[in-house]
Amino acid sequence: MGKRILVVADVRNGALRNVTNEMLGVANRLAQGGAVHVAVLGHQLDLPDFGAAGADDVWVMDDAHFGNYTPSLYRKAVIEVIQQVQPQVVLFAHSAVGKDLAPAVAMRLGLGQISDITDVETDTETPTFIRPIYAGKAFTKVVATSEPYVVTVRPNNLAPYDGAPKTVNTHTVNVTFDDADLSTIVREVVRKATGAVDLTEAKIIVSGGRGVKSEEGFSVLYELAEVLGAAVGASRGACDAGYCDYALQIGQTGKVVTPDLYIACGISGAIQHLAGMSNSKVIVAINKDPEAPIFQVADYGIVGDLFEVVPQLTAEFKKVMV
Numbered sequence: 078m079g080k081r082i083l084v085v086a087d088v089r090n091g092a093l094r095n096v097t098n099e100m101l102g103v104a105n106r107l108a109q110g111g112a113v114h115v116a117v118l119g120h121q122l123d124l125p126d127f128g129a130a131g132a133d134d135v136w137v138m139d140d141a142h143f144g145n146y147t148p149s150l151y152r153k154a155v156i157e158v159i160q161q162v163q164p165q166v167v168l169f170a171h172s173a174v175g176k177d178l179a180p181a182v183a184m185r186l187g188l189g190q191i192s193d194i195t196d197v198e199t200d201t202e203t204p205t206f207i208r209p210i211y212a213g214k215a216f217t218k219v220v221a222t223s224e225p226y227v228v229t230v231r232p233n234n235l236a237p238y239d240g241a242p243k244t245v246n247t248h249t250v251n252v253t254f255d256d257a258d259l260s261t262i263v264r265e266v267v268r269k270a271t272g273a274v275d276l277t278e279a280k281i282i283v284s285g286g287r288g289v290k291s292e293e294g295f296s297v298l299y300e301l302a303e304v305l306g307a308a309v310g311a312s313r314g315a316c317d318a319g320y321c322d323y324a325l326q327i328g329q330t331g332k333v334v335t336p337d338l339y340i341a342c343g344i345s346g347a348i349q350h351l352a353g354m355s356n357s358k359v360i361v362a363i364n365k366d367p368e369a370p371i372f373q374v375a376d377y378g379i380v381g382d383l384f385e386v387v388p389q390l391t392a393e394f395k396k397v398m399v
């Protein structure tokens with residue numbers, strides 16, 4: 078018999094992030110013919126065609142209180158939808174918001190949680206989730222022993238729904254808050270300007286390390302990134318040296334990314350950095366030290382000075398990227 082799966086959409090600035098479509102793809106595989114529900118919280122939401130994305134039911138909570146992520150309010154709203162839908166599995170993105178919200182919901186409802194999945198096998202009655210362990214050096218298979226349970230999905234790893242468009246039932250949910258709920262309100266989020274492309278959802282990342290040598294040195298990386306439509310990332314070495322903001326840091330204590338193409342410039346390839354990027358589909362390393370460990374994980378290696386190599390790449394890509 079099919080299952081009911083609830084996806085909690087990942088929304089930023091009123092728009093859905095790609096990982097929501099990836100979660101809807103997973104949800105359809107888990108549902109095995111059952112119903113896929115999606116809960117969307119935000120303010121002045123720009124809703125896509127959820128039928129094409131694989132949802133059967135959409136639960137919309139469009140309220141000024143949801144304009145910024147406020148843990149207590151989001152938690153209450155999501156629990157309200159879970160109680161109405163009674164799903165067997167609830168999917169959250171393994172994003173900044175999802176990592177905070179999923180365990181809070183799971184704890185309140187006494188549910189188990191499987192975190193940061195990168196794949197799922199659905200050919201048996203009970204799905205088997207695949208997740209990285211030991212900072213990405215190995216993968217483990219996890220099975221839930223009771224339902225319902227909560228799962229967080231790593232962005233950029235799973236395919237969106239590609240089946241026939243569905244007819245969607247849309248439900249509007251009005252959540253009421255009492256004084257205790259409103260004891261904390263996030264009034265404004267002041268974001269640092271860290272580039273136009275979201276690092277965790279970027280298809281291409283140009284990343285710089287201590288070899289970039291200065292804040293100004295990063296300009297050659299930004300030029301290449303602009304031509305490629307890429308995001309700029311960094312090693313902790315570069316962030317610690319003050320060359321760029323910590324929001325760009327990739328690695329064990331930074332962001333985990335899985336782009337189609339990762340270009341590492343002047344990064345040695347410490348294990349803590351690899352933990353954040355080694356699952357990238359294609360890795361290109363530019364380093365003047367032929368013994369640098371980054372070359373062990375790179376698909377393509379360029380031994381050379383990044384200040385000579387990167388501008389040449391930018392010039393060549395300019396010729397082919399219209």
Ligand code: FAD
Nearest residue numbers: 286287288312313314328329330331343345349350365383
């Ligand atoms: P370096 O190791 O100094 O490497 C610089 C590289 O640039 C060298 O290989 C050099 O050959 C090359 N180079 C120099 N000049 C040029 C040039 N002109 N052209 C080409 N190449 C050049 N690190 C992270 O990145 N992310 C993390 O999340 C993270 N978390 C950590 C957590 C813990 C608990 C600890 C202990 C460490 C963590 N680190 C992390 C730090 C990590 O161990 C390394 O120190 C760091 O990744 C090194 O950064 P780097 O590669 O930029 O610098």
